[in-house]
Amino acid sequence: MxxxxxxxxxxxxxSDSGEAVRxxxxxxxxxxxxxxxxxxxxxADYPRGELIHRLFEAQAAARPEAEALRHGEAGLSYGELNRRANQLAHRLIGLGWSRATGWHWTCPEEPIC
Incomplete structure (x- = not known):
């Protein structure tokens, strides 16, 4: 191809047709x-009434050792990613965050896996 x-x-x-390459x-x-x-x-069909984090948790429970993320040689399983996500959520709740808290997420240049 x-x-x-x-x-x-x-x-x-x-052919030098004069057309733009794009x-x-x-x-x-x-x-x-x-x-x-x-x-x-x-x-793929999925349960549209479910929240994304609930779907992710179900996947993590069903296949905790399956690879969820990969960047180069580093990777994270669903179980480990779910554990880290819950750790972050509990830390934010401990800092006083709630569903009503406004926030902005910025991704780092390098992945965390």
């Missing part, structure tokens, strides 16, 4: 369909 894309892009650039079709229609629709068809 990558070879086809690069060959198509090279041919389009060599508007060039670099994949044949069939490969584009496969990449964007077939491979990307990852929709």
């Amino acid at each position: 990558m070879e086809t894309a690069l060959a198509s892009l090279a041919a389009a650039l060599a 508007s060039l079709d670099v994949l044949p229609a069939a490969e584009r369909l496969q990449l964007l629709e077939t491979f990307n068809d990852t929709a």
